[in-house]
Amino acid sequence: MISLKEVDAGYGGKVILHDISLEINEPSIYIVLGKNGAGKTTTLRVIAGILKPFKGERTVKGSIAYSSHSLALPEEMIVKEALTFFSQLLGGDVNKAIQMFKLQDLLDKKIANLSEGQKKRVSLAKIFLKDYDIYLLDEPTNALDPILASEFRNRIVELSKNKIVIYTSHNLYEARDIGKYVILIDNGKIVKFSSVSDIKVKEYLIGIRASKDLTNLLPGYYQGEYYIVKVKDPSDVNTIVEKLVKEGIQIYEVKEMKNPLEDLLSG
Numbered sequence: 001m002i003s004l005k006e007v008d009a010g011y012g013g014k015v016i017l018h019d020i021s022l023e024i025n026e027p028s029i030y031i032v033l034g035k036n037g038a039g040k041t042t043t044l045r046v047i048a049g050i051l052k053p054f055k056g057e058r059t060v061k062g063s064i065a066y067s068s069h070s071l072a073l074p075e076e077m078i079v080k081e082a083l084t085f086f087s088q089l090l091g092g093d094v095n096k097a098i099q100m101f102k103l104q105d106l107l108d109k110k111i112a113n114l115s116e117g118q119k120k121r122v123s124l125a126k127i128f129l130k131d132y133d134i135y136l137l138d139e140p141t142n143a144l145d146p147i148l149a150s151e152f153r154n155r156i157v158e159l160s161k162n163k164i165v166i167y168t169s170h171n172l173y174e175a176r177d178i179g180k181y182v183i184l185i186d187n188g189k190i191v192k193f194s195s196v197s198d199i200k201v202k203e204y205l206i207g208i209r210a211s212k213d214l215t216n217l218l219p220g221y222y223q224g225e226y227y228i229v230k231v232k233d234p235s236d237v238n239t240i241v242e243k244l245v246k247e248g249i250q251i252y253e254v255k256e257m258k259n260p261l262e263d264l265l266s267g
């Protein structure tokens with residue numbers, strides 16, 4: 001259970017979070033969205049109990065796993081030593097965590113010499129050594145390769161059946177993919193707390209790079225080598241791709257040109 005009541009919090013006397021109230025009881029995935037500097041990490045720090053509010057009330061019942069933005073790893077240790085150290089400190093099963101994050105080949109490497117993604121895997125393995133009641137995950141898939149990121153998201157969905165997971169992200173697609181609730185933070189305030197299914201995005205801008213000129217086939221326009229089409233729902237992209245393939249056109253790339261979160265935050 002997490003409860004914040006009229007919390008102000010920040011750093012060095014400067015208020016960053018203004019009058020934040022939040023009640024979370026139901027096990028589920030809550031995605032915290034917001035622009036850079038909006039206050040997502042600060043909110044997680046308050047929930048984690050690392051940052052004491054200037055005013056208001058914080059109540060949390062249950063054990064907390066916190067995966068911070070800054071990875072906070074002992075850089076001089078090799079991976080195996082670090083995980084053993086964490087398991088001695090926190091308890092838990094090192095081998096399970098090693099397998100979960102595919103760390104077998106990295107065990108004898110010094111943490112300082114790992115790539116960002118590899119460090120992220122070690123840092124996530126640390127919080128999956130044992131079970132917690134509440135998981136606070138600050139951009140957990142950032143720097144993970146797409147396969148690991150997808151496996152990780154599946155694991156989190158499974159976990160959220162009986163745990164509270166609060167997950168910050170910049171990506172509304174990721175939110176839609178796994179989130180049940182969205183907490184939108186803007187300028188240190190919670191401006192929206194709703195079901196993901198209630199979030200309406202006006203339109204998605206999709207860029208298509210293809211073997212032929214698409215001007216006469218689809219309503220849209222060129223921006224560099226991408227042909228831009230506007231769709232109301234991400235699933236419309238499949239229909240468009242199928243249509244183009246039927247016309248014998250080769251598709252090199254389909255990508256999201258603008259994060260729909262921008263629309264959400266601009267009202």
Ligand SMILES: Nc1ncnc2c1ncn2[C@@H]1O[C@H](COP(=O)(O)OP(=O)(O)OP(=O)(O)O)[C@@H](O)[C@H]1O
Nearest residue numbers: 011012016034035036037038039040041042043069
């Ligand atoms: N340790 C700190 N000391 C002073 N100010 C800080 C500190 N950490 C964050 N801030 C400030 O607090 C504000 C909110 O930062 P926070 O990290 O919570 O944002 P965020 O939404 O997580 O951003 P991002 O998406 O960039 O991670 C920013 O203006 C930031 O400069």
